[in-house]
Amino acid sequence: MIKVGIVGGTGYTGVELLRLLAGHSKVELRVITSRSEAGMPVADMFPNLRDKVDLCFSEPSVEALSSCDVVFFATPHGVAMKSAGELIENGVKVIDLGADFRIKDILVWERWYGMQHTAPELVDEAVYGLPEVNRKAIKQARLIACPGCYPTAVQLGFMPLLEQGLIDVNHLIADAKSGVSGAGRKANVGTLMCEASESMKAYAVPGHRHLPEISQGLVQMAKGEVGLTFVPHLTPMIRGIHATLYATLKSDTDLQSLYQQRYESEPFVDVMPAGAHPETRSVKGANQCRIAIHRPQGGDTVVVLSVIDNLVKGAAGQAVQSMNILFDLDEQAGLEIIALLP
Amino acid sequence: MIKVGIVGGTGYTGVELLRLLAGHSKVELRVITSRSEAGMPVADMFPNLRDKVDLCFSEPSVEALSSCDVVFFATPHGVAMKSAGELIENGVKVIDLGADFRIKDILVWERWYGMQHTAPELVDEAVYGLPEVNRKAIKQARLIACPGCYPTAVQLGFMPLLEQGLIDVNHLIADAKSGVSGAGRKANVGTLMCEASESMKAYAVPGHRHLPEISQGLVQMAKGEVGLTFVPHLTPMIRGIHATLYATLKSDTDLQSLYQQRYESEPFVDVMPAGAHPETRSVKGANQCRIAIHRPQGGDTVVVLSVIDNLVKGAAGQAVQSMNILFDLDEQAGLEIIALLP
């Protein structure tokens, strides 16, 4: 049994980690910390976990966490970078669901996140936890930086085209629609039901923190600079990201085959039949990315539709997938959940 | 492995059965019939089942179904009564999620369902599949009539009070709120998103088909006549029933202890702590009934709050629970799913 600790379990990625790990047969949940809720049974805050998780939140403690094989950080940026180092030195694997170790260029990170990075040496070491790109490196990692939700949907959608050099990389467009859970479980007027339901809006068009992360990934795939316009939208639903990607084709090719081959052996990427339109609800609660490729009216614009559940393949599920790889378990262990439809 | 067939798998209880059975380690899905969709892969209609269920819908056939150990009917009323008999004769266990065998009084059934019953002899034999009441009988049954969704929430909520004779049975009130999936997956103006979302309404106040079913169950618990007013409401959410039950207490007692003792060994009924308010989302996707008991201002009115997922504990989950009992499996097999929250 793998002994697991979680730092910061009171948010949506935290409860989702708990849901997945409580049903994972190789995992023993050991510690879950929350400074603000120390002492409270986890199931009092999240009644879906009654009779499923009997832990209480505890004060963060390096000692307690060091008794684990792996510690997940489900914390806002700026938290993991402060304690990851000590845990790693103590032989604990660290999987960060936050943003601290995603961006390799420290200056870029500091500009977008508005704080000084306190562990730049760990950024170098950290492996970006997108298994479809970095499976081998994940297996060897001590520190895994789980991708953000938008970056997961967008990178998996563009990857085959960029790897094959098929599109004009100067004008990539990612129009992404996210459910409200992406904003987290924070008291906040903007995500009240009365503000966010029955409405649609773009936000952060001048620049969103996931932009540099996505660009970094696309650059690596394209082996060269890319020009990306990324427009996120707040969508009146709880879970789900729908990324609609646009690019101009430079040459003709069988896009459907390209995608099917690229993802043939990927357990969590499903290329739909030609002509299909994936719905976010088809992945609700599941660790799945579903993709469809279109070329409207046979023109030179390719449209890729890529959907995930932002809390699963976009966060907690992907983190567990990395954990499975890291500990040589079946990559699908604990992740065979079928999406809840309707 | 238990060989399973499903008749009528194109509705919401059908896809929910598939979700649960596909993740059940002792079950082999053999046949799923649909006259209208014969030949179509199930996963084409329900893309959440891609790579999880590879069956195609087939024409209904007693022969094919007779190769199964158990057949679930996820059909509108009037269908199961026509073929259940033949299957039972062929040694197949039948679990009906529809209404054909729920009501013992044939005349009452015929009045409320507006058709002649073609298999009254089977009604006698059928066991009402509420395990918390009939576990022993279910174990021996050849034919199980799964309770309706409202009846499950209301009966489990009133049961301890009625069994102990603590309330005035002449003026029971069940004010029940159901998500829209209770109306099924039928093209219908009334349950369009534009009609049913952002609105609340009562319906069928003069009389709903679940009224005689609930009354039959309450009479059995009370060992005598009961007077029940049942008002269902269409609620703007997909899944969930919230039953708010009112009765006048005849004598003083510790209601919290009463409920906790009654349901102590029930794996799928959770009595919440005193003062709690269960949310339907705490059981979304899970085979669970959560109950809280209140006595506002210490008066003689008792208020019971009882929530279920209408498609799980109110339909497919309860059916699988009965199957587990019937085949001597762990009653929780395939039903350990944690509710999806948020």
Next chain:
Amino acid sequence: MIKVGIVGGTGYTGVELLRLLAGHSKVELRVITSRSEAGMPVADMFPNLRDKVDLCFSEPSVEALSSCDVVFFATPHGVAMKSAGELIENGVKVIDLGADFRIKDILVWERWYGMQHTAPELVDEAVYGLPEVNRKAIKQARLIACPGCYPTAVQLGFMPLLEQGLIDVNHLIADAKSGVSGAGRKANVGTLMCEASESMKAYAVPGHRHLPEISQGLVQMAKGEVGLTFVPHLTPMIRGIHATLYATLKSDTDLQSLYQQRYESEPFVDVMPAGAHPETRSVKGANQCRIAIHRPQGGDTVVVLSVIDNLVKGAAGQAVQSMNILFDLDEQAGLEIIALLP
């Protein structure tokens, strides 16, 4: 033109008042105060008001407010009682949408609202602003206490029965379902979209602040004590209250005629035809209460269905209705808005 001031215009009743008053041909909006947002154009916070309201929020000032003919308080309880007196002395009419002057018994108020009342003498004078009960008194008032949202729906629903002494007053039940806007525009985890949508729950079953207010109104109608059980539910929609009321009939009568006659000349109460089920969306955005009366299976339980928009007939619309009466305007002025459907 009636010169109008609003104190506390940053909440949902505030923006709703602005919507109604901006379209009211006899009204001139003069002042809108908000300590926290002073200086900000109202339309920056509520973009639906762009080009419709060109005021800025200003610091609260008795002087500025005293230049108005009437001042609306759209504030949390405890605010209006501090400044209403001075405004009234300055000859300004005060209409409070909050709770400060609704309950005549100061001790009861102080117990439920957890603070000392600083203007008990005004409570005596205040007229409870339910025009269907107090139209004449409203006309003469200097200070109007607008009813709460639940109290409006429940009192209008029970009134004809209580006035005629037709029901057992000891066991009245009001099962009420409210949209989330009833909780106001405050940063609060419980009303985040991810917490409140796709779920249903009762809350405050042990006791809600609207209970003593409703009871006070029912007692007056019944001319004697009443026993009321009031259970509010948080419903996954933005606007609307659906009150489902239950009582035991003491004598036989034509309930449909009773209600139609009682509300015949009321412009904002619509008694639906026998057998109808009002939907909250049929009053969305409109100053309307729609009622239907049922007697299921011809028994002795009467069921009244009463729907309003909590922000209109349950708050801002009713306040404007009182203002119209107070200033001898057409009672429907500015309130002829048709509900938005779908």
Next chain:
Amino acid sequence: MIKVGIVGGTGYTGVELLRLLAGHSKVELRVITSRSEAGMPVADMFPNLRDKVDLCFSEPSVEALSSCDVVFFATPHGVAMKSAGELIENGVKVIDLGADFRIKDILVWERWYGMQHTAPELVDEAVYGLPEVNRKAIKQARLIACPGCYPTAVQLGFMPLLEQGLIDVNHLIADAKSGVSGAGRKANVGTLMCEASESMKAYAVPGHRHLPEISQGLVQMAKGEVGLTFVPHLTPMIRGIHATLYATLKSDTDLQSLYQQRYESEPFVDVMPAGAHPETRSVKGANQCRIAIHRPQGGDTVVVLSVIDNLVKGAAGQAVQSMNILFDLDEQAGLEIIALLP
């Protein structure tokens, strides 16, 4: 008073027309036809119209309609083209909210709409009812073809850029998100609440009927061919369209000033301040298009955000606006409604 008839008033654009016209002081509603519902009071189908509209649906009759000054067709395509001619000959103005007269090229129309056009001569005469483009022609028209909902949002969004020749016209992208009411009030599995809520999906990516209509408009603005990729998405809300438009700038200019000047005198197009993100709810129920312009990271990609209520500025409201122009009324008459927020 302008005597008004409506053909096909049982859909969402029909009831929206009724809402707007019932509140229009210069209009007398004379006739509303529906073959299927003849005889039924309109307010029985749409209870928000109780006491507001006392008409009954009647059988379609050219005679009755010919007594009107203007007839609106709120019908599926293929209906208006059959009777518009006769009404026009009888001196009645015709405003078609459907698609019959929008596309000038008959062959294109017939290909996309899959039927033969029976009144091609009227197509020539018809004026495309986008007042911001064709106000003068509308004033003189006998037959007005109201734009589709997507075309309204997209054309108003692109217009200033195209008129000034500022963008590369070969790779225009319109990523549009529509509420479910755009699909109409038809019994249909795909728009059931259980199918369409809590999910997001693109649809008709290979080609949507609004594509040729939008292209026709853009070509006229650009005075030359354009290459447009149009991807509509079904969004889990009732009303609203959010069009996110992308183009590559060919030259530098002050985009904010450009838009403000272009729409300075347009009563129903609101250019928001630089940096803003319009929400669809800010126009819910209102005849308004709100636009914001962005140039992320100062690059050469321009992003235009354009929102409307699909049933108002995208259908019924725009039709009434055209009627006002046609009959020399104040263009804003009956359209001063403030959006319902929250």
